[in-house]
Amino acid sequence: MRFPSRLLASQLFFAGLVWAAFYAVVTLITVGIAVFGTLTNSVWESATQVPRWFALFAGVAMIREFLPLYIAHGQTRRQFGAQAAVTVALYAPALSALLVLGYLLETLLYNVAGWPQELARPHLFASPTDVPLVFLEYLVEFLAWIVAGTFMAAAFYRWQGGGLLSIPLGIGLVVLGEAAIGTELRLPFIRFPLGVVSTPTVLTVLAGGVGCSLLGLAMTWSIIRDVPLRNRLA
Amino acid sequence: MNVEVRDLRVDYGEVRAVDGMTFSLGEGKIYGLLGRNGSGKTTLMSVLAGFRRQSGGTVRVGGRPVFENGKVTGEICLIRDAGETIDIDKVDDALYFAEWLRPRWDAAYANELLERFGLRRKMSVKAMSKGQRSALGVVVGLASRSPLTMFDESYLGMDAPSRYAFYDALLADFMAHPRTIILSTHLIEEYSPLFEEVMIIDRGRLVVREESQTLLARGTAVTGPADRVAEFTAGLTVLNTRRLGPTASATVYGDLDEARRRKAREAGLELGPIAMQDLFVHLTEPSGDAARAVPAGDAAAPHGADQSGDAR
Structure with missing residues (x-):
């Protein structure tokens, strides 16, 4: 199989641009809170609610934009599926690395300014500088959200309005990913602690995340493996 | 590439879009595919390109089945009005992927065509006019140099000078790089001088297949x-x-x-x-x-x- 260098490069390039803009905005908000109010927590931690949505839409774009592009350029669904899977497998760690970088830059800023960088939510990591666990937590989260995006986008592409039925399953993939992390269930508009007494091991989290992403990719493949290209795009 | 279609059927639920079509096309000719709206032209070409699977019958291009056969689909290019090959951020991005995914892509020729159609690499595809999008589709279709190239209503929105530029480019490139080309169009009088052979389909069936003359x-x-x-x-x-x-x-x-x-x-x-x-x-x-x-x-x-x- 050919390595999806251009697909991955285009996705990473766009993610890098968005991350830079996002980091600038978050930093401005941080400084604003510090100047006009009281800064007690990590603002980057709260801001990480947003990137998982970005991950979801990256998954959507993978199907909505690149599946038709690949097939129209003579690639098979199988070739696209393999390249998309490799892209997801490398893209999610890259997004997670950007999140880690955000935490580290924030730590630097907080240290220089003398602000307290407390975490407001339970995490796998106790400190933002605990790089491996920060990376792992967001890696699993991004994997789950990206494959939820590919799965739901595939369903909408194939069945249009019927794709609505895929939303509960897509949410299920997200729940599975969050459950693998085991700290807190954070769904859109819903948030509650999972009440897990013992912290899951790194291997358990990783296995949960990989399992969730494989399941999501398999569910996506079951839809796209013989999907016809639509004659007209909505 | 030669095309062999035998007893082809394509159903959309209860609707039969292609109904028992059988024909074969030889290599190195320009074919006109004519039919009224809804006659099955786009569906037929979509099956020939592997965009969709047929409901029945067989389709072989270059002697091999098409659907999910990368060795064959890599040699086929279908440019449709839906614009799958260009539905991306910028012209540059469309060409970036075309160059990567198309085995016979000619980048220099693509640049030449961009200039001929007045397109710039930094143009946003979504902000382009219908005619410009069609022209970009034509650029991708011609520069792909696929042995089986199909254009489905590729002139839509193009003004007369652009359409003439398309005919000229198509003919010149066909002479330099002979291949099988299928053109589907409603502008019959404008396109007909290009056709060596014509297929007319109606309500999913082949009505006529003959040399133009x-x-x-x-x-x-x-x-x-x-x-x-x-x-x-x-x-x-x-x-x-x-x-x-x-x-x-x-x-x-x-x-x-x-x-x-x-x-x-x-x-x-x-x-x-x-x-x-x-x-x-x-x-x-x-x-x-x-x-x-x-x-x-x-x-x-x-x-x-x-x-x-x-x-x-």
């Missing part, structure tokens, strides 16, 4: 004084009649033998070629006139096409 020879335009034209065409299949003052011009379907031609000349009538569009309209009339006018044996090609099930 042979098809045009099926009809004759009879022009002269209205009363004499009416007298001469009595009993013949008249596709349409136009009048201008005392003069009339009737389009007659079917061969005129030498005796009839002599009779026309003696009556002071002029005989000339007819427009392909008139034939097309006649052959695809919903009233079923095509069935009356086209003998069953005429409905398919004399070039190896299987006629079973194709005649209407």
